Amino acid sequence: MTKNRDQLPPRPQIERIPDSIRWSLLDTTRCGQRGYLRPCQSEDLNQTADSAFPMTPICATASEAVLIVDDEPDLRTHLTDLVASLGYQARACGSATELQEKAQRFQSGCILLDIKLPGLDGLAIQEWLTSASIKLPVIFISGTSDIGTVVQGMKAGAIDFLQKPISEMALRRAINRGIAQSRKYFCHSESAKMVKAAIAGLTPTELYVARIISKGYPTKLIAGEMGRSENTIKIHRSRIFNKLKINSAASLANLLNHADAI
DSSP states (O other), rough: HHHHHHHOOOOOOOOOEEETTOSSSOOBTTTSSSSSSSSHHOOOOOTTTTGGHHHHHHGOOOOOOEEEEEEEHHHHHHHHHHHHHHHOOEEEEEHHHHHHHHHOOOOOEEEEEESOSSSSOHHHHHHHHHHHHOOOOEEESSSOOOOHHHHHHHTOOEEEEEEOOOOOOHHHHHHHHHHHHHHHHHHHHHHHHHHHHHHTTTTHHHHHHHHHHHHHHHHHHHHHHOOHHHHHHHHHHHHHHHHBBBHHHHHHHHHHHHHHOO
């Protein structure tokens, strides 16, 4: 049982979108943030309410877990079982060192972090997570209500503070919030990578033509301005649309605006 809990998942891979999928005019995801070729933009999900995102199965990443950091073995086991009963993958860590070894393997999830730990305390671990650019939201847990410490942790970005003994309802609410936040960050990050890679795949001439097309200029005017034939511009247009997986000039404009905002 313990072996399964501690077994680490494979290193995360960047999500790949099939070549057959094309991006359309919709430049926001179902949870309301800007996105390019994200799963919710590429699948027929008309029967799913927007309010369900990002907590739908399609929003889950390839590697997601709730990491539980507490130096008390019994409490750690109890919280691990409780998190698992809520339907989440749980990973127990008895120290800051264990967390540092595991946290970077996960694309989404959250961290239940005891404020009082031997060695690095919860606030020091939170600082390390920030410096390591690990975007797993922190939920502090503690047996005491040290207001000063709680305020300091919340100012540093923690999303909640749960006092022991922790109620199942409060735990579920905090974890849901943490996972939703991490999924949205991961989705936004992947979208930015894909947009940058797509734009980088254009030649300088294609990028120039793309920006003119995005402004609504017809092929004839573009050809005249560049001193090229209309047929040459049509070939550029086709290649641009194929490389960027788009299907209209309006989609192209949205994508370039998206790239400029990154």
